[in-house]
Amino acid sequence: MTLQLRIPAFEKAHVLVVGDVMLDRYWHGPTSRISPEAPVPVVHVNHVEDRPGGAGNVALNIAALGAGARLIAVTGKDDAAKSLTSSLNAAGVACDFIGTEDSPTIIKLRVMSRHQQLIRLDFEEGFASLDADELLEHFTVALPHASVVVLSDYNKGCLQDHQALINAAKVQGISVLADPKGSDFSKYKGATLLTPNLTEFEAVVGACETEEVLVSRGLALLEELELQALLITRGENGMTLLRAGQSEMHFPARAREVFDVTGAGDTVISVLAASLAAGESLPISTALSNIAASIVVKKLGTAAISAPELRRAVSKDMGSERGVMTREQLKVVLEDSRQHGEKIVMTNGCFDILHAGHVTYLEQAKAQGDRLILAINDDDSVKRLKGEGRPINPVDRRMAVLAGLSAVDWVVPFGEDTPHNLLNMFKPDVLVKGGDYTIDEVVGAEVVESYGGEVKVLSLVDSCSTTAIVEKIREDS
Numbered sequence: 001m002t003l004q005l006r007i008p009a010f011e012k013a014h015v016l017v018v019g020d021v022m023l024d025r026y027w028h029g030p031t032s033r034i035s036p037e038a039p040v041p042v043v044h045v046n047h048v049e050d051r052p053g054g055a056g057n058v059a060l061n062i063a064a065l066g067a068g069a070r071l072i073a074v075t076g077k078d079d080a081a082k083s084l085t086s087s088l089n090a091a092g093v094a095c096d097f098i099g100t101e102d103s104p105t106i107i108k109l110r111v112m113s114r115h116q117q118l119i120r121l122d123f124e125e126g127f128a129s130l131d132a133d134e135l136l137e138h139f140t141v142a143l144p145h146a147s148v149v150v151l152s153d154y155n156k157g158c159l160q161d162h163q164a165l166i167n168a169a170k171v172q173g174i175s176v177l178a179d180p181k182g183s184d185f186s187k188y189k190g191a192t193l194l195t196p197n198l199t200e201f202e203a204v205v206g207a208c209e210t211e212e213v214l215v216s217r218g219l220a221l222l223e224e225l226e227l228q229a230l231l232i233t234r235g236e237n238g239m240t241l242l243r244a245g246q247s248e249m250h251f252p253a254r255a256r257e258v259f260d261v262t263g264a265g266d267t268v269i270s271v272l273a274a275s276l277a278a279g280e281s282l283p284i285s286t287a288l289s290n291i292a293a294s295i296v297v298k299k300l301g302t303a304a305i306s307a308p309e310l311r312r313a314v315s316k317d318m319g320s321e322r323g324v325m326t327r328e329q330l331k332v333v334l335e336d337s338r339q340h341g342e343k344i345v346m347t348n349g350c351f352d353i354l355h356a357g358h359v360t361y362l363e364q365a366k367a368q369g370d371r372l373i374l375a376i377n378d379d380d381s382v383k384r385l386k387g388e389g390r391p392i393n394p395v396d397r398r399m400a401v402l403a404g405l406s407a408v409d410w411v412v413p414f415g416e417d418t419p420h421n422l423l424n425m426f427k428p429d430v431l432v433k434g435g436d437y438t439i440d441e442v443v444g445a446e447v448v449e450s451y452g453g454e455v456k457v458l459s460l461v462d463s464c465s466t467t468a469i470v471e472k473i474r475e476d477s
Contacts, residue, residue, distance in 0.1 A: 005287055007311045007332065013067035013277035016142050018135075019055035019152030019159055019179075021073035021097075022106035022124075023080045026051070031113040043113050050083050053108060054266075055152035056093075058179075061270030062150075063092040065307045067277060070094040070146070072138050074127045074158045080105035096138055102129050106156055127157035136164050143172060148277040150269055151178040151191070162187040175276060179269050185225060193229040193282075195269050201232050218242040229282055233268055233293070241286050249283060251290040267296040267305055288314070308339035324399045324411045327425060330373070333410065334426060343369030346428035348419045350377045352391040354401055364458050365432040366407040374408050375422050378415045385417070423447040430454045 028047040035042050052060050055073050062069040071088065075081035077099040084105065085095050106124040110117050135158070143149070149169045153159050162178075167190065169176045175192040183203045188194055196204075201214075205221055208214035214232070222230050222244055230242045241249040271292040275285035291313045292305045311332070325333065334344060345368045351358055366372040376399055382391040391398070399411045414422055423431065423444045431448040437457050439445055445455040 005284060005291075005314050007307065007314060008275045008278035008280045008285075008288075010066040010274055010278050010307060012279070013062075013065075013148070013274050014070075014146050015059075015062050015067055015148050015150060015273045015277050016070050016072070016139075016146035017055050017059045017062070017150045017152055017273075018072045018139060018165060019058070019150070020106070020154035020156035021056040021071065021075060021084060021158070022053040022108055022154070022156070023084055024051045024053035024057075025049070025107055025109045026112055027109065028112045031118075041113065041118060043111055043118065045111075050087065052084055052088055054106075054154050054156070055150075055158075056084055056088060057266040058150055058152045058270050058273075059093045060088060060091055061267055061305060062274050063088075064305060065271065065274045065310065067274040068092075068094075070096060070142055072096045072098075072135065072142060074098045074100060074130055074135070076104035077101055078104050080107055096142060098130070098134060098138065100127065100130065103127050124156065130157055130160065132160040132164070136161065136168070139165055140168060143168060143174065146174060146277075148273045149174055149176045150273045151176065151188070152266070152269070153179060153181045155181045163189070166190050177269055177273050177276075179265055185221070188227075189225045191225070191227060193231060193272070194225070194227060195231045195233065195265065195272070197265060198232060198234045198237075214240065215242065215248050218248075219244070231268075231272070231286060233265065239268075239286065239290050241283065243282070249286070251287060264293050264296055267292050271305070271310070308336055311336040312340070322409050323403045327412060327422070330410055330412050330426065337371055342371050343430065344371050344373065344426070344428045345369035345430045345432055346373040346375065346419075346423070346426060347432040347434075348375035348377070348414070348422070350382045350386065350391060351398055351402055352382065352386070352393055354398075359405065359407075361434045361458060362402075362405060362407040365434075366409075368430045368432055368456060371409045372407060373426060373428060374402055374411045375419050376402065376411060376413050378413045381415050381417060418443050420444055420447055427451055428453060430456060432456050432458055434458045 026049040027045045028049065029043045029045040031041040031043050033042050055071060059069045059071040071093055075084065075097045081097060081099060085097065088095050103125045104123065109121040111119050151159060151162065151165065166176050170190060177193045177195065178188045178191045180188055180194050180196050180200060185204050202208060205217040208217060218230050218232060219242055222242055232240045234240060239251040268289045271289035272285050275288050288310065292310055295305055295309055295313055337344065345365055347365050376395060377385065378395045379391055395413055399413060402408055403411045424447060431442065431444060431453060433442045439455045439457060442455055442457065448455050
């Protein structure tokens with residue numbers, strides 16, 4: 001089964017995250033000597049960086065995609081909690097923190113040098129004294145505003161009564177995704193979906209020597225816990241999605257280089273939750289989360305994936321970085337291109353028989369920006385423009401040849417007599433035309449100039465003309 005991936009309407013999604021939040025703190029600095037006191041490197045710390053970790057990283061990833069994110073968690077009443085609140089709010093996450101005097105905010109301190117982690121120091125006491133009813137009250141108030149709930153469980157004490165949260169969400173018909181911890185998964189009974197990694201999964205069901213054993217035990221666990229789905233993340237072996245009554249789906253690992261797996265599980269459940277909340281199917285949401293995981297493992301430490309990053313990766317995956325496009329496909333690709341600050345150039349024409357003049361012209365057109373759209377008249381419009389007997393080559397062949405030129409990024413057909421509709425739809429930064437025109441004579445110039453774009457006229461190569469080539473062939477024949 002081939003999935004046609006697309007970027008969901010994340011702006012319509014609203015996700016409620018509940019779980020263990022922590023502050024990931026990084027001390028960066030060079031190392032040039034060994035301590036005289038012990039055989040350890042001396043790090044000269046010259047940069048301190050704070051990032052939200054745990055449930056905070058999940059919420060941050062959701063917000064980075066453009067979805068609405070609210071985070072309910074427990075912290076101390078300290079500077080670490082203030083740092084978390086400040087950075088999460090700045091990223092668009094609504095924080096609902098329950099502060100306690102009894103325990104400090106959890107901090108994971110990593111000492112880094114030359115992009116390597118030398119040591120990690122954990123500062124945590126847990127939140128065993130937390131009143132679970134107080135957390136449930138906060139959850140109940142926020143629940144009606146969410147379409148998906150994520151339980152981000154790190155066994156730090158925030159989530160004490162999982163069933164109360166799951167049942168409250170189920171009553172309102174809201175899906176619950178859980179990133180489980182520990183060897184007892186019964187506390188997640190009734191959730192919509194669990195996302196254990198292979199180690200966590202095998203700690204519950206036992207070692208799975210074969211694919212068949214993994215699937216059969218996964219389906220048994222699915223039934224036992226009354227889940228709708230189970231997504232097992234398997235490192236270099238990708239992911240396996242299991243659903244009752246349906247064939248398993250395997251998603252291969254996509255990362256060729258793995259730099260740091262920190263936070264990869266957070267990324268998976270974040271993209272899953274945001275995609276489902278935006279109305280996507282579970283298979284498509286899983287495929288998107290698999291692509292997102294391949295991006296995050298190439299980064300250092302916990303890191304959020306932005307919608308433009310995911311869109312570009314999806315475009316690569318679907319082979320839509322270059323080539324022949326429909327109008328709707330091109331609109332999506334152009335949005336990503338503009339997110340990356342690329343200058344869009346467009347030209348149009350019949351391009352019936354490709355010759356040296358065309359190639360030179362298209363190279364000159366591409367030089368006016370970063371990406372070139374080539375709009376091609378379809379067969380009926382060529383006939384109207386050029387007369388009977390044209391085109392020589394049908395539109396699909398013309399597009400295939402033109403898409404193979406290095407100067408051309410995207411080829412799109414059109415059947416109108418003018419490119420006005422395409423210009424209004426794509427709004428290129430530069431409209432290019434070749435020949436002896438003045439700018440005022442270029443068809444569509446007024447459209448481009450109306451929104452602040454440029455119109456440029458380039459010279460054509462002398463003695464190169466499709467019409468002349470056709471006439472010579474007819475004379476010779």
